[in-house]
Amino acid sequence: MAGNNSLHAANKAKEDEFYTELSDIENELKHYKEHFRGKTVLCNCDDPRISNFFHYFSYNFEQLGLKKLITTCYKSQERDLFSQNNSERAIWLEYTGDRNGNRVPDPEEIGINYLKGDGDFRSEECVELLKQADIVVTNPPFSLFREYVAQLMKYNKKFVILGNQNAITYKEIFSFIKANELWLGSTLSFAKFRVPDYYEPRATRFWVDETGQKWRSMGNICWFTNLDIAKRHEELILYKSYNEEEYPHYDNYNAINVNKVSEIPMDFEGVMGVPITFLDKYNPEQFEIVKFRKGDDDKDLSINGKCPYFRILIRRKQPTAYAQPEEQLQQAAEPRNKYNGK
Numbered sequence: 097m098a099g100n101n102s103l104h105a106a107n108k109a110k111e112d113e114f115y116t117e118l119s120d121i122e123n124e125l126k127h128y129k130e131h132f133r134g135k136t137v138l139c140n141c142d143d144p145r146i147s148n149f150f151h152y153f154s155y156n157f158e159q160l161g162l163k164k165l166i167t168t169c170y171k172s173q174e175r176d177l178f179s180q181n182n183s184e185r186a187i188w189l190e191y192t193g194d195r196n197g198n199r200v201p202d203p204e205e206i207g208i209n210y211l212k213g214d215g216d217f218r219s220e221e222c223v224e225l226l227k228q229a230d231i232v233v234t235n236p237p238f239s240l241f242r243e244y245v246a247q248l249m250k251y252n253k254k255f256v257i258l259g260n261q262n263a264i265t266y267k268e269i270f271s272f273i274k275a276n277e278l279w280l281g282s283t284l285s286f287a288k289f290r291v292p293d294y295y296e297p298r299a300t301r302f303w304v305d306e307t308g309q310k311w312r313s314m315g316n317i318c319w320f321t322n323l324d325i326a327k328r329h330e331e332l333i334l335y336k337s338y339n340e341e342e343y344p345h346y347d348n349y350n351a352i353n354v355n356k357v358s359e360i361p362m363d364f365e366g367v368m369g370v371p372i373t374f375l376d377k378y379n380p381e382q383f384e385i386v387k388f389r390k391g392d393d394d395k396d397l398s399i400n401g402k403c404p405y406f407r408i409l410i411r412r413k414q415p416t417a418y419a420q421p422e423e424q425l426q427q428a429a430e431p432r433n434k435y436n437g438k
């Protein structure tokens with residue numbers, strides 16, 4: 097790779113190195129317990145000597161009723177070196193449960209195998225391990241998130257993975273969300289992530305603890321999954337009523353703008369543009385997703401020429417007792433633009 101490009105790739109790889117806390121994993125995975133019984137779980141971006149995903153599944157193996165746990169590591173072999181892609185060989189581990197009755201995954205119960213390549217999740221040998229898996233659970237490299245999700249979809253895998261909330265706005269990811277093939281997990285808050293020693297101090301959201309361990313916090317992380325969770329069936333309780341003043345019509349799409357998810361009118365039956373935080377409350381039995389961000393002219397949705405931050409166009413699925421659909425749609429379409437003939 098030529099100078100600037102390889103430097104850019106190296107910087108991206110460095111940004112990919114941060115480690116998930118056990119408490120964050122526990123908080124999310126407690127919502128999926130029934131999915132794991134009898135299943136093979138793969139953590140494919142995880143140095144098992146460091147990864148709390150490996151820790152969680154190996155220590156809860158019997159309780160979850162797992163069949164097998166497979167973990168692959170991306171080239172790192174040094175216990176206290178984090179996976180910096182700079183060691184000789186990558187490994188994969190296989191754990192099939194406690195054999196000596198102490199309910200703890202002992203080293204002699206964990207099968208250690210060497211990979212021929214560097215443990216890249218896209219490599220042929222890692223794809224072979226992926227094929228064995230029922231559910232993939234990890235925090236993958238964010239810089240490869242599109243490819244990572246595309247591969248899971250290609251092999252028709254169930255998954256619970258961490259990603260940046262911005263990934264929602266990626267065209268490929270949004271189309272999976274719209275098709276109800278991927279959705280947000282249960283929890284949204286992450287206190288902190290461990291980072292390697294080489295990590296450059298940042299002005300904000302970065303600190304070093306009393307042991308010298310470096311940490312960073314990130315406010316924009318969320319879980320993505322295609323496993324069913326209770327939250328996906330919870331009805332969003334709405335209390336506001338539609339009125340023309342508060343819910344202006346877009347210039348370039350036949351829909352109204354809603355500034356806060358909690359303010360989605362309970363009695364509007366047409367299309368509504370809502371902030372992307374809606375996805376955290378999205379129940380596909382209550383709403384359908386119509387489109388993302390763009391109007392009929394393929395430009396960002398606008399109101400009197402001004403564009404609100406990314407909007408998702410949605411529509412209620414079940415009509416409510418309050419709604420007067422025909423009248424509303426007519427009202428909403430009246431004020432301006434091509435919908436009233438301008």
Ligand SMILES: C[S@@+](CC[C@H](N)C(=O)[O-])C[C@H]1O[C@@H](n2cnc3c(N)ncnc32)[C@H](O)[C@@H]1O
Binds near residue numbers: 141142148215234236
């Ligand atoms: C965000 S970190 C998370 C690590 C671990 N899963 C955790 O949650 O603590 C992403 C990890 O993916 C590894 N990685 C980067 N590129 C990879 C690739 N092509 N294939 C597999 N793993 C990769 C990195 O070394 C890094 O450790």
